[in-house]
Amino acid sequence: MNLVERVREIEGDLGGLSAQQKLLLTTDGSITNTLEILIGGEVGIETLHQKIVEADEKIAEKLGVANEDEINERIVRIYNKKNNKPLIYAISYAPLSLADKDFSKDLFSADIPIGKIMEKYKIESRREIKDINYTRANEELSKIFCVFEEEILLRRNYSIIRKGEILIDIYEIFPYSSFQNEFKVIIETPSRLHLTLIDLNGEGGRIDGGVGITLDDPRFLIEAKIAEKTDVFGLGGSPNFVVVHTPSACLDEEKDHIVRATNKMLNHLGIRTGVEFRVRNDYPMHVGLGSGTQMSIAAGKAVSELFGRKFSIREIARIVGRGGTSGIGTAAFEGGGFILDAGHSFGEVGEKKDYMPSSASNASPPPLIVRYDFPEDWKIVLAIPDIKGSHGDREIDIFRRFCPIDTKDVRELSHLILLKMIPSLLEKDIESFGEAVNRIQRTGFKKVEVGLQPAFINELMESMLDLGAYGVGLSSFGPTVYGITDDKNKEIKEGVGRLLGNKNVVVTTARNFGAKVRTF
Template identity: 30%
Template sequence: MRVIPQHRQDGDPQRALRAVRVTAPGRLHIGFLDLSGSLGRRFGSLGMTLERPVTRVLMENAAALSTSGPDAARAEKALRCAAAEFGVDESVKITVEAALPAHSGLGSGTQLALAVGVGACALSGKAIDPRDVAYALSRGARSSIGLGAFQGGGILLDGGKPVAGPRRQPPPLLSRIPIPDAWRILLIFDQERVGLSGGDETQAMDGLPPFPEALADRLCRLTIMAALPAAAEGDAIGFGRAVGEIQRRLGDHFAQFQGGRFTSPDVAEALRLIEAAGVPGVGQSSWGPTGFAVFGEAAAADDAARDLRRRFADRPNLVFDVVRGNNHGATVEVAPVPAHGATV
């Protein structure tokens, strides 16, 4: 998480803050590694952080609580939870200036909750660990990829959660590898579809077939012995081969609840074309419908995006974007109360 220093007008470090702007990155959830829990821990996740799209929230001290912008109701709920847990002031004006598309596989709920919770604490002068904010706001029930993306970005691996015992904080983050500067991620959005969330997601997770030990073994080996070493060495093809296989195996396991290996048939068609052109690192983030492809250089990603826009010109529901990775996580900008009521 990157905090931009305060610019105080009078040099008084105790002066209250008037405004806080938090920008939280979207993330790709590449997949769970072990849904069986036979070793005492369940889930375990691999993911990576994106330059865009983002959630951006402006929070200002005010006479009373008010919210506006996309996902305003969820922002208000997050603020009320943070106020109850950490004793921060609820008298805040929240403007959601930008929001990740909901139920698209990019972590919109977690990023909004963390942005509001961390922003509210900063606005009240309280330094609260984002991990504690995530726990208080009931984020990270299965995965810490969203939390890890917020805290510091990069390619992320978490260690899953114990099967038994009381509710614990989000899973421990085991690895964070910087995304190479040369890499690009081609995102494919289907604006006419949404992935599972909430109760539907819980029901689907509970209804999945048994997770074979051999599958968990293979996914863990692909992650530890292929994907992460390749990322550390800047090898996009090696990383992509591992990610592509993880996606195929998990997509088939989840197929009965998402209509096939991928949620969106249009995204699936685009991914097949990319893979046929020699790019192995293709897949779907979480429940989708957002698809992705990992490229080792910008020119190749831009060429692929242009070609896909041409091929799918008759399907306006599909949007293609080429983005960088994010290696710093969320950004927090704060400002003091201006003199004589001036606007920051």
């Protein structure tokens, strides 16, 4: 392997690596000695898992031993003894047939670095690097390193070779955010369901009013640092960034959202430098999950953190131009949970004078009426067809064509939300909550949104009900269909998956907290 070229490839994907990170990925010396030099102190070893296992075909081939030979499998956390900060997560495989008895005993029974065990027994060997790469943090590694799930981790694999045979094969992992020499901020946001707008009539002097649920998955994950000019990159290393969920047609639009929000925030602060963003994870735009608001507020929050300026989330949303109709996305970013907002004053002296979606409104985010924790044992199945919901000029036209909504529908919705949906939530009555969701689909502006969907969206909603969901709804303008369920979620996911070609179906839960922010 040409290590110089491989490092260059990784930097093309992720952004720059620090000198310390390059050293940790490519050193052919003792990793513990290298770490102690970098931190200026002593490291410790904590064994998280260790047992004798039989080599399967893959491990046997890698180690050059026979199938079912005994292997010492060891997982350790290497940490800074001064502050207990985790530095490296390492997995090693050592064939017992090739190790000396005393060496094996120390390896199996003591929290001692492998390099120091080898020094103790004066074992002459060399290290051969097999691979350097990157991966994402799963739940276990996010807890070990205190990073967000899906954050980028750097990874390498090497073998310790003695007399031409592999004595130990080792995988080492550490966060991309570790051993950095630049100040950065990373933000993880939720997504959200928008259940309905309540009042698009306005005769009582207020308009809008949103109801929504914050979702734990999918999530938007973005990393930012101060730069000469504002730009947006992803795992592809270019402005046309590559992300898992987003069709290529939306890439420029995502970048525009982030750049536009960033420029508004920088202009508000009177700052002339830029911000470089790296999108680490995202989800589609215009599918009813609120990605535009989340990425815009995240960009604004990143600017405020990078330049040390404190703003509330509502202030950031106002500056970047979000929350002009519904406040659900802003409140989801701020605190998560089940959300009911108060809408906007309406009329000649009101904040809003016309029926407009958030994307075309200059109003401030509305105040909250209530925010409740949503039961985390209730499951939410998301079906996300490969089409786009109404947005832009079409969305504006729909508001103009179908508003005002009949006052009777506004009153029915208000009664349904106040005296059925919210009590069901507080009493954790999933059947009653589901009934409220179902009735909302036939009432007010939500009835309009559902009626404008392609026929197969309505068929998808009916199928989800037939499969056992307590309540099924369309999020915002769609096309995402959601089902409220419990332990039936597996059957619903499989059934809906068959309708969607076994893709774009997510089982998630509510998220009762907002976005997470960390600097490093």
